[in-house]
Amino acid sequence: YLMFGTSTAQQITLNLGPNLISQITVWVVVANPITKFALDMAPIALGMESFVQVAFKIPATGTVSLAVSVLLRTLLTAVALAVVVAVSDFALMMGILGSVCSFTISVSMPCAAYVVLFWGELSPFSKAINCFLAVLGVICAVIGTVSAISHTVPGDTVGDLLAGLAA
Structure with missing residues (x-):
């Protein structure tokens, strides 16, 4: 102005x-x-x-x-x-996409791909660590998604929001 x-x-x-x-x-x-x-x-x-x-x-x-x-x-x-x-709220959509994609692309997929590609060459310890990190990435993605939903929608619980989306 x-x-x-x-x-x-x-x-x-x-x-x-x-x-x-x-x-x-x-x-x-x-x-x-x-x-x-x-x-x-x-x-x-x-x-x-x-x-x-x-x-x-x-x-x-x-x-x-x-x-x-x-x-x-x-x-x-x-x-x-x-x-x-x-999901008409842009911030909610970006929070969900950010949490899912960042952990999936940065943590879970590289570890899972490494284990799949080099399974025969990896030691049992290396297999366990990479599998653990891949699962940890999935868990963090789920926690981040739930957190993004619960922080973006004030006053509603995550369960109420998910029930509303399912209805």
Whole structure:
């Protein structure tokens, strides 16, 4: 407000004039999240489609493959919508993703991958330590997730929140 004064609108797009460039800018701002959603979901959908095609021996082309693709992409979008409706608080979602992903990527997965890749070459002590660390990472991820949920939603217990999500 110090730079532009008190006459500026809360949303930046409302400050733009009525000319053609401003209208194009507004529509680009509107279209951006829509295209990002499709681009972000495409690899997930392709992976799921490939898995279903291999698991159920569906040919890669044809009507059945197209129907499976449409069904999977619709279900994926519905699941994303359900998550957004159930967890509408951005801080809660970031806390959950942060606790799950950080421990999984940093602790559990490296230890588990190391044990799986070098099982025959590791000593029993090394196997035990790495398995323990992988399990500890999972436990910490669960504790971090529960903590993120309980600290983000004041006044509600974790059990009430989880019961509400399940209903």
